[in-house]
Amino acid sequence: KNDGSSNKANSNEATIEALQKLASKYDSKGDHFRTTAFRKAIAALRKQKELIRTKQQALEIPQIGESIAAIIEEFVAKNRVQRLDAAEKDTRDQALELFCGIYGVGCQTAMTFLAQGFRTLEDIRQKAQLNPSQRVGLDHYDDFQQRIPRDEVTQHADVVRRALKAVDKGFQMTVGGSYRRGKKDCGDIDCIITKENADIGHIRTLMMDTVIPNLTAQGFLKVALATGHFGGPCSKWHGASALPGAKVWRRIDFLFVPWAELGAALIYFTGNDLFNRSLRLLASRKRMRLNQHGLYKDVMRGLGRERITDGTLLEGHDEKRIFEILGVPYRPPGDRQI
Ligand code: DCP
Ligand code: MG
Ligand code: MN
Numbered sequence: 001k002n003d004g005s006s007n008k009a010n011s012n013e014a015t016i017e018a019l020q021k022l023a024s025k026y027d028s029k030g031d032h033f034r035t036t037a038f039r040k041a042i043a044a045l046r047k048q049k050e051l052i053r054t055k056q057q058a059l060e061i062p063q064i065g066e067s068i069a070a071i072i073e074e075f076v077a078k079n080r081v082q083r084l085d086a087a088e089k090d091t092r093d094q095a096l097e098l099f100c101g102i103y104g105v106g107c108q109t110a111m112t113f114l115a116q117g118f119r120t121l122e123d124i125r126q127k128a129q130l131n132p133s134q135r136v137g138l139d140h141y142d143d144f145q146q147r148i149p150r151d152e153v154t155q156h157a158d159v160v161r162r163a164l165k166a167v168d169k170g171f172q173m174t175v176g177g178s179y180r181r182g183k184k185d186c187g188d189i190d191c192i193i194t195k196e197n198a199d200i201g202h203i204r205t206l207m208m209d210t211v212i213p214n215l216t217a218q219g220f221l222k223v224a225l226a227t228g229h230f231g232g233p234c235s236k237w238h239g240a241s242a243l244p245g246a247k248v249w250r251r252i253d254f255l256f257v258p259w260a261e262l263g264a265a266l267i268y269f270t271g272n273d274l275f276n277r278s279l280r281l282l283a284s285r286k287r288m289r290l291n292q293h294g295l296y297k298d299v300m301r302g303l304g305r306e307r308i309t310d311g312t313l314l315e316g317h318d319e320k321r322i323f324e325i326l327g328v329p330y331r332p333p334g335d336r337q338i
Contacts, residue, residue, distance in 0.1 A: 103137030
């Protein structure tokens, strides 16, 4: 009685809907051949009064070929189409990757965006709840996705170095990350900033109160994105910078490093991340511990290798010395790519 005369919907409506999804999938991929095949099949199916249930029935319709007939049978039998599920998963994977590319959006947030039904950056722009940093990340998505030519990183670093020296001659800066590893282009500009004999509080105050405001006033720094901690007081600053006259914004990181921890910080912020992980593992096998602050010994661990005590500092300032104590030959930054 339900599908009686009052029900105007085609008996194949659900099947048609599934085929339409596939058609637009192929359409968006630029596959005109399949798009047309599906559209023709849909038009033909619309004219059928009875539910088309089997491949055999479908093949009796002239505009429907083997492959679509099989899909129709699959859909009616299982109420799903494997090919569509696969395509859907593809779309989700692509969206996830797209969203993770927004500065400030991690895997967790990207997943919630996905769950909210967002699939494109336009969806995010219009519907997503973004914090100010993420908003900048979205507005400058293309900027931040671009690799930065090595020469340009050098130029940004020169601007920062000048500003540092203008405030205090004792400042020292090393560009870390992929730049220090000798890459020809970089994802961002990692500035490792220290000052002779200075502690973190002193460096941070100079940076936050003077250097960063100066660089912002001169138009080099465009925006602050995030500040953060490394198990201690605030020691990093994320933002964006642009060379005079340049339209494109670059991601720039400042890491405030106490003089006593320079070597450990250089190792950590030079990377790459896999090299760091292997060095830390090596340290822990030798009952030591390596982090961005230093190399420690006599670290007590429980049965699950969880740390019970922090241990005593062996070395923090001297990068080469850290390798030496670990008992591994020094690796120049260019050889730290795993
Ligand atoms: N790092 C790490 N573990 C992380 C993130 C970073 O050990 N989860 C360390 C190693 C990296 C360094 O910090 O080399 C700098 O981080 P970046 O994200 O800037 O990475 P890279 O500079 O190596 O690469 P890119 O050119 O993409 O910036
Ligand atoms: Mg980097
Ligand atoms: Mn970085």
